[in-house]
Amino acid sequence: MQQYEIVIVLTPLLSEEVAKEANAKFSKILTDGGAEIVQEDNWGLRKLAYPIQKKTTGYYHLTEFKAPGELINKLEVELRRDERVLRFLTIALDKHAIAYNDKKRSGAFNKKPKAEEAAN
Secondary structure, three states: OEEEEEEEEEOOOOOHHHHHHHHHHHHHHHHHOOOEEEEEEEEEEEEEEEEEOOEEEEEEEEEEEEEOHHHHHHHHHHHHHOOOEEEEEEEEOOHHHHHHHHHHHHOOOOOOOHHHHHHO
């Protein structure tokens, strides 16, 4: 199974609860299709880089998962059909991206260097 990462941008007209329900729907599609969800990260309401459908903000949600390749097409069809989705991007991760994500999850990038710790 290949490891993937998907970022979904939902319309800002939704409430927080409806946005969470939409993300749960897409996560259920993944798990029902045999995918293993590695990590989910809800970024919340953020400003878009450029207007999409005359909207300047959107609810961002990142999901990292392991899945067979044929499941990606099914998921993307459901994303295109859902009116709540402004944009989405699915990326197949290589070994370097997987290692980077593992380090990021473990908190390796948030640690202070030893010289700063000694000074404090």
